Amino acid sequence: MPDQPGMHRKSETSMAPRTREKSGKQPTINDVAALAGVSKKTVSRVINRSEFITDKTRQAVEQAIKMLGFVPNPQARALAFRRNFLIALLHDNPNAQTVLNFQQGVLDAIKDSDLALLVRPVDRGSDRMLDDVRVFLEKQRPIGAMLLPPISENDELAALCEDLGVRYVRVGSAQLDDAKHCVSSNDREVVAEAVGKLVELGHRRIGFVRGPVGFRSAAERESGFHEALSNAGLTLPAEYSAPGNYRYTAGIEAGEALLSLAAPPTAIFCSNDEMAAGVMSVAHGKGIAVPTDLSIIGFDDSPTATHIWPALSTVRWPIREMGVRAARILVPDFLDIISRPADEPNVMASTFVERQSVAGPKR
Amino acid sequence: MPDQPGMHRKSETSMAPRTREKSGKQPTINDVAALAGVSKKTVSRVINRSEFITDKTRQAVEQAIKMLGFVPNPQARALAFRRNFLIALLHDNPNAQTVLNFQQGVLDAIKDSDLALLVRPVDRGSDRMLDDVRVFLEKQRPIGAMLLPPISENDELAALCEDLGVRYVRVGSAQLDDAKHCVSSNDREVVAEAVGKLVELGHRRIGFVRGPVGFRSAAERESGFHEALSNAGLTLPAEYSAPGNYRYTAGIEAGEALLSLAAPPTAIFCSNDEMAAGVMSVAHGKGIAVPTDLSIIGFDDSPTATHIWPALSTVRWPIREMGVRAARILVPDFLDIISRPADEPNVMASTFVERQSVAGPKR
DNA sequence: CTTGCTTTTGACACCGGTGTCTCTTACAGG
DNA sequence: CCTGTAAGAGACACCGGTGTCAAAAGCAAG
Incomplete structure (x- = not known):
């Protein structure tokens, strides 16, 4: 059966992933x-x-622009500029809430700009990671990339960005003095403050649940903890320091270990909230009352901190603000910033949030 | 002072947001x-x-392609196709974990494709919302968009996508029969199953904490709850039903109300985990033991569910799998899918996860 | 009114692909 | 072997912007 006279053949158009456009062309x-x-x-x-x-x-x-409602086509600009008007957010899913809060901050900052946000989880651990990211950056050609911890600590990634001409900002780690590429918070200081409060309340047997080895964030928190102790002339007995990996289950294990000691701590600082929740669960299970018999402090001020009972005293990490700041450092020229970035600090202030999980030791 | 002979003037290039490229051209x-x-x-x-x-x-x-390591330039294709090879994720931040899990599912699905993911929160509530989204879609020209609840219930948004020729998928709501545009889960059914377990255990006084009015997700869960009750020949006294908005604080209020009753419920189903955590906090505060004196069930299986004590029995929502599925519905032609999408269900299975917050009534 | 310079503007090629249409080739049938 | 037809490949314009460089315009000095 012959085709319609005019029909040459199946159109090649069908191949294109194009969909119809109803509204008039722009x-x-x-x-x-x-x-x-x-x-x-x-x-x-x-x-x-x-x-x-x-x-x-x-x-x-x-x-004329206003009259026509003209908006430059970003795809065409991207082609001509050899740059896409995008910011990439590279992360390794440390904590959903953290990522999303940071993301929110970035979006706040770029709201009125022409930029959009591309999200890209990377698999730290994988050996193809660096290649994957390279391909991603070469393909998407974002203006800049944000590296969230823990991958912000990967120097090779930063070097890769540098090499590809992609601007970058490293969050919460790395050299604090590199104001052009780093945003961080004064975690050590505030942890010291929080633990100092425990000391003031009279605690002498203070336990510590560590973060994962090799994480700068963990090292900062640990160093703040030790600072507070040495300020008070105290030292940390080896058995009061439990390993951890920022997971709830690690908190459970740490709690089991610390609270089974003959002379258990009367207060425990946990390197993040999830582990604090784990420790608290163990305390509940053992009939140890919080905060009467045991004070607990966490870090992050994640939703978990308020959802558990009693509500957790913790260190609030200004992650959303850091997102805003990171965007300003990364693409000041796109943001019509009033106060020039140079005027703003690149170390943001964490704060100690006191809730119900801390009290003086029983006597 | 004259410029260098060859130097014509300040180059216009400096205006472009371009950064140097070290590595050889592709x-x-x-x-x-x-x-x-x-x-x-x-x-x-x-x-x-x-x-x-x-x-x-x-x-x-x-x-030749292999030999050169050629990768087509997405910007050029985007210009010629009038489509960017992107998927947009539109959400209204209902719950960080949910968004991120879904996001993760989508990313799993598109991992080996040429697509990338663009994230865009929208401000339901704002009256400029629709215009904002329109501008966003017109500028970014993604192949398709994913609408997460609650904005997936907005018919105008769906119509807008339709109008702009952007494919779309609505998650967790809307007409279940529209397999081309919807992914959902069998929440009603599984809630009925969970509440049925309470009945089997002997509970007769079962309280309910509602979700926000107008949310289909909330309506589904409520309907499942009622189904279980009527299956057991029970009815819900008005005072056993507390309003809620999916927030922790609403759980606190609901807990206060329900647990202050002369004849308080022996079990409470909460429309999400956060509110369940709130109810549990109130129980702890009142010295009501969970699950001995009070059984609690939540919904979502958020991290909170395992972080609180005792761990919460809840309904796990297969959000990540829904992300995968949504991507397959949206862009099957980009994914080299083995099993054709038509073969897969677009109603995913939620499951009841039993933990420690449920027991028989005290007698 | 010129001249000589600087500032503004425009013509045209180009970014790296795809759509359309035409031309070439391959093959079946006469 | 010749012809008719359909499949395969190419020429060229085009997507919607930007870079380059030369031409035009503005302006002070001679």
């Missing part, structure tokens, strides 16, 4: 140029805030 | 065409799996 730079009576390059200059343009021309173009 | 379709001795269009056909090509030519091109 205006292009050519439409604007025609309406304003200038060349498209001039319109381009206005869009890109070129300084070599007279006010008169600029205004004429801006009016 | 090969383009032209390089491939030259190496394979064919036209670029032919290479394009191979890339796009056109059927009008002989095996011989295809192999020659594929070899």
